[in-house]
Structures are given as C-alpha cells and as structure tokens.
Amino acid sequence: MTAPSVPQPAAPRASRRAFLTATSLALTGFALAPLRGMAAGPAASKRSAGAVRIAEFADDGRPLRVVELPSVVRSDAEWRKRLSPLAYDVTRRAGTERAYTGALLKNKAAGVYRCACCGTALFDAKTKYESHTGWPSFWRAIARENVVEREDLAYGMTRTEVACARCDAHLGHVFDDGPPPTGLRYCMNSVALAFSPAAAPARAG
16 A cells, blocks of 8 residues: 655745735735635636646545545536535635635544535544634645645735645645644645544444
C-alpha cells in the first residue's frame, strides 16, 4: 500500500495582516450577503475527465490506501442542481462565505472533513484549530494527493488557492501564519466541507 504523502507548502503566501486587511475591504458593502461569484477571483476550472491519485481515509483519520479514481466532472447545470446556492457560489465560482457564519466553524468533534462536492478526504479534525479569523482553519491537509494549490492574484494580492484534487472544488486559501508544526493556516469555507464523524468507541462488556 502506498502511504499518503504530507502536503508541502507553496510559497509565497500572504500574511495574516494582509489577508485580514484585504478581507475587510472586500467585505465592505457586503455585510448582509455572501461574496457571490467573485468575478475577480480564480475562474471556474474547465477540467477534463481523467484519473487522479487520491488517498483514502477512514472517518477516524486512519489512512487506508492510495488509489486512482476518475476525476469528477459535471456541467455547470448539474452542479447547480446538486448544490445549495451558497455551496455552488463558493465551490464552483470561487466565492467566500461570510466570516463566522459557517456551520463547521466551532465543530470540535473527532472525524474527517471531506469535500462537499465529491466526498474526498481533505482534513483530519486533529489538525483543526481556532484561528480567530471566522473560518474553519487547519494546520495541514490530510494528504498531498487530495488537494491542489495554485496561485491566486485576485484583489491585488498573491495568495494560494486550495482546491479539491478530484473535483476541483474551490475550498479556500492557505497562508503561512499558522501554528506549529507546519506554520500553515488552511482557511476553508464551511460550505465547501462535509464532516464525517468518527464512530464512537465500543463500550466494553
């Protein structure tokens, strides 16, 4: 069995201060609505069908195997039918949910955070931490194979976008102001994630 590989940081990344400043500017005038469409953000990808290597994990975070799976490619109309309006805006149009509104922001249960569009494992709950930014934050992705990082030049900044490796869903961004041991902050949208709780341990006797 091929062991899942730990993701390596991509540089350069914006600092926390630069991100928060730009976020404040971006949110001006949008206090009562999500950032929809993000016309200046990364364009929705025209991914073609093909095989991708994905690391599979149990809901308790145990690595299972690395396999080749077909990319998940759907038409825009199909994604609209499958997703809520906000989930569509965020994952397929690179939008951003409003800070402190995500359903998973305060979730502290053990388990695995998966892609809301295709179910690919993305983050182990053990790596989640409170970043005080208003979005779920993690200090490491669950496996390098499962995420794609690419440059995002929107809003006059250089940031690193994070997307699902299997379906190309926009998840959020990664910054270099996180805690040890990686120093990274994967700043994710709750609506782009689906939480799979770890099974409760069986009681003896």
